[in-house]
Amino acid sequence: MSAATDAPPATAPANPIGQSLRDSLVIARRNLIRMTRIPEMVLFGIIQPVMFVILFTYVFGGSIKVGSTTDSDVYKDFLMAGIFAQTVTFATAGSAAGIADDMQKGLVDRFRSLPMARGAVLTGRTVADLVQTSITLLVLAIVALLVGWRTGSAEPTNIGRVLAGFGLLLLLGYAFTWIGALIGLSVRTPEAATSGGIIWLFPVTFVSNAFVDPTQMTPWLRHVAEWNPFSAVVQACRELFGNPGVVQSDAWPMQHPVWATLTYSIVIVLIFRTLAVRKYRRAAG
């Protein structure tokens, strides 16, 4: 080996925003390469929601009342927005586990010793997770169509509105991965991050309009459900997909679910990105 003197020196970046974007893309690319090398993780991420779709459709379909009917076809159309929303939010666990794994393996130490943008490791991770969530959601939508889910079953809709619905799902899912990032930085092991990333999502996804009509809940629980960010995206999707089960309520997020989803998503990203990046800078590895 000859002495390594021929390498170019590290240079100061021209502009910080450009550097931040570029570094984030380098990290996102790294996480996407990892994904192709561990395809079973992507596969399990797909199998779980597919199982939910099939189980809910065939086990509960026909026994749960939507509006004034227990017709299983109506239930299917009602159900899918909830399952889609649950799927995008469960990506949180993956982000948490991935970041905790990088901490444990010493990769975060490596990154923190490099002259790179401070938030890039986390941004790169959340962006890669968004790509994975998009793939999962696409497969899930196809399965949903196969078992009989149809857009425009209750109200007329169009392709633009349907795509907007999926866009909102991905946006809220992306916002939630920042909560996952903070969890991943706060626990000691990837195992703890997986459970820590998912347990709190059960109350969030069930105390909502996803699987039952909140107007049937006790009043205080009904308020929680109607103001739950998760309910907002479900409501927005049902409206945009033209599916049944749109909640009639005075609560602002239920009346303006699209605006509510946008607002919630931005607020969650602002809060949790700030907290996570601060935590990252001080991470003790």
Added chain:
Amino acid sequence: MPGAIYAEGLVKTFGDVRALDGVDLDVPEGTVLGLLGPNGAGKTTAVRCLTTLLRPDSGKAVVAGIDVLRQPNEVRRSIGLSGQFAAVDEYLTGRENLQMVGQLYQMKSRAAKARAGELLDQFHLSDAGDRPTKTYSGGMRRRLDLAAALVVSPPVMFMDEPTTGLDPRNRQELWEVIKQLVAGGTTLLLTTQYLEEADHLAHDIAVVDHGRVIARGTSDQLKARTGGERVEVVVHERDHIGTASEVLAGFGKGPTTVEEHTRKLTVPVTGGAKLLAEVIRELDTRGIEIDDIGLRRPTLDDVFLSLTGHVAEAEGESNGPAGDAGHEQQKETAK
């Protein structure tokens, strides 16, 4: 003028534990400082403070002429860090890992790619360059980790226990790489639990215990304080202790110590293996049957014993007891 790595009164506490209790260091440009100490002595904490990973509670640190606390990002451009745990992505190939690190040092994508290829060649990893590093041996992974720290040829390098857990052959190989690097003018701070390693690589050694530097000097100076090499003999019969003691006195550079109950005699010597062979011949001529004989070099334990009066004790998490270095060296030399 302070050296390429300079620290003054570094203090870092974790709860009740004072991991660093006022550490001063000064490493002149182009030299190697070995930070020697057991697990939990504060070596890693010192490296983490100097490499911007951890903010000390108080004290001053300057690396490559840049204030570590005031301009951490400028420091990061001038240093390479090779950690105790090989910090490479196990699912990326060697080439992808190096390219990623290059890009994060703000090299252009094409330049980073070319540099990755050069480093793979230099570290004899070209054949494995396109395999995920998960499939690498421990030695290969350490070499890749080191290569990652060298992507921009930083003027100052930090290596935290670079050979811990490696087998002797891989350790030798890595030592060669490090020596060549230093010959190229890099300033290096290296932590180790092995006196032998510090001996091979470092110009100066600082012995650390309980977050303080308790001794510093060259390897020879430290060894002189510890008493250098010794021959240890265990005779088969207690009656032979007297005769054996006479024989050893003829070779020794100091008084022979005798442990009656274990029939063990120890004498300080100079002259290494050649002398050992002579001792064996002489004992044989005198008809003294021996159970065991060996050349014992001073170990971390010996250094600690002579400096502090207690053996190096491992604290906190341990990935191999601090005494390991000693045991291994004994095994290697006691044949």
